[in-house]
Amino acid sequence: MCGIVGLFLKDKSLEPKLGDMLTDMLITMTDRGPDSAGIAIYGGQSEGKAKLTVQSDTPDA
Numbered sequence: 001m002c003g004i005v006g007l008f009l010k011d012k013s014l015e016p017k018l019g020d021m022l023t024d025m026l027i028t029m030t031d032r033g034p035d036s037a038g039i040a041i042y043g044g045q046s047e048g049k050a051k052l053t054v055q056s057d058t059p060d061a
Contacts, residue, residue, distance in 0.1 A: 003029055 005025040009015060022039050038055035 005029060 005022075005028075007018070007021060007025070009018065014021075018041065026039070038053070040053045
């Protein structure tokens with residue numbers, strides 16, 4: 001079984017907690033038996049910042 005979760009932050013003060021919130025979502029998904037897991041974070045472009053996408057072939061990695 002597969003699933004997708006998403007998070008849209010309207011409150012910029014929550015951005016420092018983004019990793020914890022997404023990790024909790026992915027941990028919940030492992031109970032459903034995902035084939036893989038990954039996190040992609042998108043936002044407005046700012047000078048000196050870059051997009052980082054992290055993916056893992058194994059959920060335990």
